[in-house]
Amino acid sequence: MNSSDSEEDSYNERSALVQSESPTTPSYNQDHDMSLPEETDTKRRRPVSSGLDEPVPVVVERERVATPDGEEEELTLKYGAKHVIMLFIPVTLCMVVVVATIKSVSFYTEKSGQRLIYTPFEEDPNSVGQRLLNSFLNMIVMISVIVFMTIILVVLYKYRCYKFIQGWLILSSLMLLFWFSFMYLGEVFKTYNVAMDYPTLVMIIWNFGVVGMICIHWKGPLRLQQAYLIVISALMALIFIKYLPEWSAWVILGAISIYDLIAVLCPKGPLRMLVETAQERNEPIFPALIYSSAMVWMVGMADVSNPDSANERQRGEGGARAQEGVESEDDVVQGGSRRYSAEEDLEEDRGIKLGLGDFIFYSVLVGKAAATGEDWNTTLACFVAILIGLCLTLLLLAIFKKALPALPISITFGLVFYFSTDNLVRPFMDSLAAHQYYI
Amino acid sequence: MTLAVFFGCAFIAFGPAFALFVFTIVKDPLRIIILIAGAFFWLLSLLLSSLVWFIAVKASNGAQDPTLHRGLLIFGVFFSVLLQEVFRFAYYRLLRKANEGLAAISDEDGLDISVRQMAYVAGLGFGIMSGAFSMINILSDSLGPGTVGIFGDSQYYFITAALMTLALTLLHTFWGVVFFEGCEKSRWWVIAAVVALHLLVAGLSLLNPLYEGSLPPVYGIMLLMAVWAFFSSGGSLHNLSALCTRKTQPYTRYIMNE
Numbered sequence A: 001m002n003s004s005d006s007e008e009d010s011y012n013e014r015s016a017l018v019q020s021e022s023p024t025t026p027s028y029n030q031d032h033d034m035s036l037p038e039e040t041d042t043k044r045r046r047p048v049s050s051g052l053d054e055p056v057p058v059v060v061e062r063e064r065v066a067t068p069d070g071e072e073e074e075l076t077l078k079y080g081a082k083h084v085i086m087l088f089i090p091v092t093l094c095m096v097v098v099v100a101t102i103k104s105v106s107f108y109t110e111k112s113g114q115r116l117i118y119t120p121f122e123e124d125p126n127s128v129g130q131r132l133l134n135s136f137l138n139m140i141v142m143i144s145v146i147v148f149m150t151i152i153l154v155v156l157y158k159y160r161c162y163k164f165i166q167g168w169l170i171l172s173s174l175m176l177l178f179w180f181s182f183m184y185l186g187e188v189f190k191t192y193n194v195a196m197d198y199p200t201l202v203m204i205i206w207n208f209g210v211v212g213m214i215c216i217h218w219k220g221p222l223r224l225q226q227a228y229l230i231v232i233s234a235l236m237a238l239i240f241i242k243y244l245p246e247w248s249a250w251v252i253l254g255a256i257s258i259y260d261l262i263a264v265l266c267p268k269g270p271l272r273m274l275v276e277t278a279q280e281r282n283e284p285i286f287p288a289l290i291y292s293s294a295m296v297w298m299v300g301m302a303d304v305s306n307p308d309s310a311n312e313r314q315r316g317e318g319g320a321r322a323q324e325g326v327e328s329e330d331d332v333v334q335g336g337s338r339r340y341s342a343e344e345d346l347e348e349d350r351g352i353k354l355g356l357g358d359f360i361f362y363s364v365l366v367g368k369a370a371a372t373g374e375d376w377n378t379t380l381a382c383f384v385a386i387l388i389g390l391c392l393t394l395l396l397l398a399i400f401k402k403a404l405p406a407l408p409i410s411i412t413f414g415l416v417f418y419f420s421t422d423n424l425v426r427p428f429m430d431s432l433a434a435h436q437y438y439i
Numbered sequence B: 001m002t003l004a005v006f007f008g009c010a011f012i013a014f015g016p017a018f019a020l021f022v023f024t025i026v027k028d029p030l031r032i033i034i035l036i037a038g039a040f041f042w043l044l045s046l047l048l049s050s051l052v053w054f055i056a057v058k059a060s061n062g063a064q065d066p067t068l069h070r071g072l073l074i075f076g077v078f079f080s081v082l083l084q085e086v087f088r089f090a091y092y093r094l095l096r097k098a099n100e101g102l103a104a105i106s107d108e109d110g111l112d113i114s115v116r117q118m119a120y121v122a123g124l125g126f127g128i129m130s131g132a133f134s135m136i137n138i139l140s141d142s143l144g145p146g147t148v149g150i151f152g153d154s155q156y157y158f159i160t161a162a163l164m165t166l167a168l169t170l171l172h173t174f175w176g177v178v179f180f181e182g183c184e185k186s187r188w189w190v191i192a193a194v195v196a197l198h199l200l201v202a203g204l205s206l207l208n209p210l211y212e213g214s215l216p217p218v219y220g221i222m223l224l225m226a227v228w229a230f231f232s233s234g235g236s237l238h239n240l241s242a243l244c245t246r247k248t249q250p251y252t253r254y255i256m257n258e
Helices: A008-012 A069-104 A128-158 A162-192 A198-217 A222-243 A246-265 A270-280 A306-315 A356-371 A376-400 A407-435 B003-025 B029-059 B066-105 B115-142 B157-184 B188-205 B211-232 B237-245
Strands: A017-019 A059-062 A219-221 A290-292 A325-328 A352-355
Touching: A069 A162, A069 A222, A069 A352, A069 A356, A069 A376, A069 B029, A128 A162, A128 A246, A128 A270, A162 A198, A162 A222, A198 A219, A198 A222, A219 A222, A222 A290, A222 A356, A246 A270, A246 A356, A246 A407, A290 A356, A352 A356, A356 A376, A356 A407, A376 A407, A376 B029, A376 B115, A407 B029, A407 B066, A407 B115, B003 B029, B003 B115, B003 B157, B029 B066, B029 B115, B066 B115, B066 B157, B066 B188, B115 B157, B157 B188, B157 B211, B188 B211
Parallel strands: A059 A325
Antiparallel strands: A017 A219, A059 A352, A290 A352
């Protein structure tokens, strides 16, 4: 399945501003954010439930230039390592922000009695069986909410309710950029005992929020947009870390990576249907809620006939896209041939895209590893495991050249390494450190 | 137990590794990936060896007997060393296969990274991860309040830990270079020597807290390995003299640019 990756706005790229398609607020629902055609200016819909949004685990997209066959492989490989690093850096930054916050601001590790409405069952620390059962029930509730939302998304997309989706997305990002960041700032000030007056605070939050909305939903410099996406992913991850009960969080992480796998790869999976629908309509998919790592500059297009230019534009990256899985662009989506003439001064930096849902769940995993205990080794091990998982996912992307889920491999490695480091490696390393033996 | 101790030990333990990373690895994305994969392989080896140790401890009914506990720990140390070398070999095989595969596919001369560079990066990956796992918890403890050695242990815990970590990080780097070279040229005695030296270093660390017995010999071995790695990766006295006298010759070769 190929998803076309196109940014309607991409032909604006001559300027340094990158238009983003849709609001990037993560909707708590998952998985798909659809990207809709620019003309209609609709963006993905994000189911807004109670303001908790969770971006869908996303597809990583890779754009490839249309080249004659022999060159494609080489280009894929030539650009492979660079793209991996272009994703390593934001993922690392997001994780660093989350871990730094968890280790310093105690608010996010304090368990208040509150829970999200999606995890209604309380975990009773006294009985293991009961606790396990409740966490599975929580997981079922959460996943069904996600599936339900995804199906609604697919239905809305099929019936072209683009305005609805866009409005929802804007509401979600408003909440995230203003309210959650206000909470975060408040907690940071409390931790460091900084006195702050309300007028200054209002001004800070107002500026932060408005610039964020503009960058994410309209135009903004690429780096600023990326920074905002990283920040909102981190904020969302922190909310999850705080409000998901202990065992439920781990079970949900596991379940959501399985769901990601199913939704992207199965023929009847919602995400796959979404992608196919978008392809039939020749529309770009999921322009929002996806972190995009590069900008495309289209300089001097000789042939701007419709199919070609549509194709060319599709190669552009504009805004963030949220999508599940990893996708590499399919050049021949339109069936049209792309003219790539050497004498055209076409400068293109093919970027790669990763959905914000992936950022969020990676950070949740690492953040929870950091939250439980004094041990830094566990956090480090999870971090390396997630990066390697991402690397493998991108390798698979280069091989299969179609949409792939970005969560399963990384989360699996992360979970395996978390539990084994916490239970096996930690006592070993602690004993070694106590005696100062070195291996 | 102050910021000074924290920064001092952090810079001692990680300074050279960080400098190596910044000056040689950061610019090339492929090297970063190989570094992180190397760290991952080291982590896998640690995981497996911890599993074995854990099973051994549980099987012998725990750590009630301190000498038994210590004995099991020593067994764990040596087993872990052996497993690390096994994983280093496995990583070598993986890199070779990847190298061949990619060279076969692409028209241009494969990747522009040679096996020697991969050896260096892999060794550094092992070293950084090994150092991080040894040192990070100690560093984070050093930020908090406390008195070192209050129960009669050595006062020099932090600084010796940092020095040992530094030595091990660099040793892993040199072992990586020499090991891969030995595998390339099929010189099995080289591989055996690397394994033996690693076991020796681990064994020397068992002498702690008698730091005179562990640190100087380990540093000696490190210098020896540095020289060996230099010559095995193509360095020569001629190169060194050319470097020092700055002769502008087309033949000037630097280790990294092979």
